Amino acid sequence: MSDARDGRADDARTVGGEESDGSTSGDRLVGRGIDRREDAELLTGRATYTDDISSDAAHLAFVRSSVGHGRIESIDASEAEEMGGVLGVYAWADLDASPSPGVLPIRTESLDCEVPGHPVLARERVRYEGQPVAAVVAEDRYVARDAVEAVDVEYESLPAVVDPAEATADGAPTLYETAPDNVALDAELGDAAATEEAFSAADRVVELELVNNRLIASALEPRAALARYDADTERFTVEMTSQSPHGHRGKLAETLGVSESRVRVIVPRVGGGFGHKGHHHPGEAMAAWCARELGRPVKWTATRSENYREGAHARDHRTSAELAVDDDGTVRGLRVDTRAAVGGYGLGGGASMPGWYGRLLSSQYRIPAIHCRTRAVFTNTAPVHSYRGAGRPEAIYVTERLMDAAADELGVDPVGLRRRNLIAPEEFPYETAVGASYDSGDYETALDEVLDAIGYDELRERAGEPGDDGRYRGVSVACFTESTGGGFERGVVRVRRDGSVAVYAGTHSHGQGHETTYAQLVADELGVPYDDVEVVEGDTDDTPDGTGTFGSRSTVTGGSAVVESARDVLRAARGVAADRLGVDAADVVSEAGEFRVVGRPERSVSFADAARAAETTDDGASEKGEGDGVAFEASTRYEPDGTAYAFGTHAALVAVDGETGAVEIERYVAVDDCGERVNPTIVEGQVHGGVAQGIGQARSEGAAYDDDGRLLTDSMLSYALPRATSLPDIETRATVTPSPRNPIGAKGIGEAGTIAAPPTVVNAVVDALSPFGIEHVDMPLTEENVLDAIRTAEDEV
């Protein structure tokens, strides 16, 4: 069952899912929006980000391709090499002559073609503007950039193609001879025959052609790395901006051609990730290679423009979509054909990422037949990879735009059409036609909540007519689901004999507040004071192997791993306490840091006393001998029992100026259900940030290339990020439907806003423009694009 409540509520609540082992709830921390322990160092400036680390490091900078597609004819570094303070200039030939492969690994097993990975420095060919061609190391960052300017590279330009639809057309320039049609992957999902049948039988078919605009993640901190090499131990230490310390360790080892044990990755504070810092890029690999070559530390810090030119970028789909619907509003089928840009190279699993997208196409609806064809297409652009949402925003956008288009076609209210097709609470677990197994949900409650919050019925009556101010009002909703918490995580809980607790996790927090959230979880499980629990992440020598923080997975997967370990530790501690009390462990309960004999509460041993006495038993969690100070320790490799599907419904009220095309979002309401909320304040912060980025995609963001493959939006001057003045207050409410698939009952929340906001905003603007007969406008909804749509519609009348 769900209950709707104000998201600000910070009342203590019992967690869902499996009962905690013998512990009863006292003043629980889980469910309280306590202030983050991370904040003080961030607010005072003493936090250390990668570029803040002072050292005697030399500085690395890249010479980058100035053409979108071409062959390198010559590289003349003689002038650069002569400059004072320059320590080395390197090109592919230097990497090729070294023991390192020098190529970023690509996962091609799911692709239809064999293509090489991204070379750290270009071989004879460049496939996107900004691709690293040569590397310069100098004593200081200014000199390094001077030297970059002094390297002369001659190119033979080749014809370029930047649009994924154009790249599949006959006669388009080819990037790889092994993929003559530029198609890296041609994947099908769902039942084509059943979908065809549903379309034949349906009363109506609604069609849309959609562009999902190319985005740039734009974490405010550019990527950076500081690499050291110890020749005695033959070991690299790389401090870097990463969402996935262990992931980067493995990838760096592969690029450098050494075993993982020869690489230590340390991740200090990270200034935002959003997917972008989960990928392996040339910078950190080249810094490490140069550190070994030169025998001294080498630091690389990207400029903003470099970050924008080398990507990874995101989204960039061209989609044909159709919905089969009966006159009574019953949805019978969905058919999607999308072409998604890969960019000039596949990075890791990036080229196969579009293949994941189809799984969410059912959104919150009972759609009996779905078929999706996805082509991942090479283009002369920066590589495309996962960015907050990673396939889910693209999918939900299709379905939620089609629902509004179908409502328009049928002449019914879009809310009513959605309501008619929602999966009902009693249908869970629900298997969709594209193979997603939804764990739990109460979609109608979330829908009702958002309608109530925004005052939908009243707004509906006003929509479509110009108001007193001459602007057209539109109101919308969009429903969504989000797959969260895949893969595995490890969590270690170590209790020292003084009763202090350290939690080690393989995830990495870069704004999400794990140090606070994980401490809340573990303090509750053990009944120890919150301040006694320390959380450690970000050093591959110190923390258990993990997958990392992306895909809305840390609380669900990493949090569950530390909770399971805490339960193991508690079991061991209870065994020790039972020994001390001279009773059976089954007769002891844990209560707020005390172990008490059932029925005789005056007989108790504190958790701290149990830790001190731990050497007398070997029960339960692995127990360390006296001397190393460790009383109890447990390690868990946790993999959820299936995906947790978060969901929600967002609504917007917009005003559109028919004279200027200016769009104002007057209200934005987000109702999100991510199951149990460990820290509701942090959860809401995630919603705010996701919505802001989703509104950014809908309103202003869009990476643009010219026909020759030159990036036109290569700085924050030209790539339009949302500012404080371009966003509304973001109103949040919550419903709580726990997931039965993990011990916390949580679902991920990190990406929800980026999924929900684009269709919410576009639906509202199209609603506002309905008096003009406009049925769709592609993102971003800039004044120019909106005005174009109005002018075009007026010309057609």
Add this chain to the structure above:
Amino acid sequence: MYEHDITLTVNGATEELTVESRTLLVHALRDRLDYTGPNVGCESGKCGACTVHLDGDAVKSCTLLAVQADGSDVTTVEGMAEGGADSDADALHPIQRAFHEEHGLQCGYCTPGMVMTAAQVLEEEPDPSREAIRASLKGNICRCTGYHNVVNAVESAADSLRNLDPSTAGGE
């Protein structure tokens, strides 16, 4: 390359250093003097993560040359709390405390700039409306918070500061 001997007073401490003509103020502060609070996010004056106070005015230290600041008083975020950069959560400046209590930061990278901009805004207008706060933060980009809690934090800081300062308590 021309070099210049300059003197900066940073958070009250006198610092003498030699810089090239082209050295940006933010790089002098970060690389030479180890004030790493001001962050570099865009190098084009758009993001505001490098904002410091120069003789009392909020400026973007990536758009100024260090030599232009010769002889000036510079305040970085490290100089905001009475106890400086080592202050714990209980000893923050009221603006920093408001960001903490309102969850007005996530990754923290833009935060030093936000705090320094907010300090000047509240100095000039102790009781700003939400719209005025948004307008005043237009030059500071945050990619994490959607600004919602940043605006809440500045509102809350304004309340605290007005209550601290008897001359403006209660507004007009």
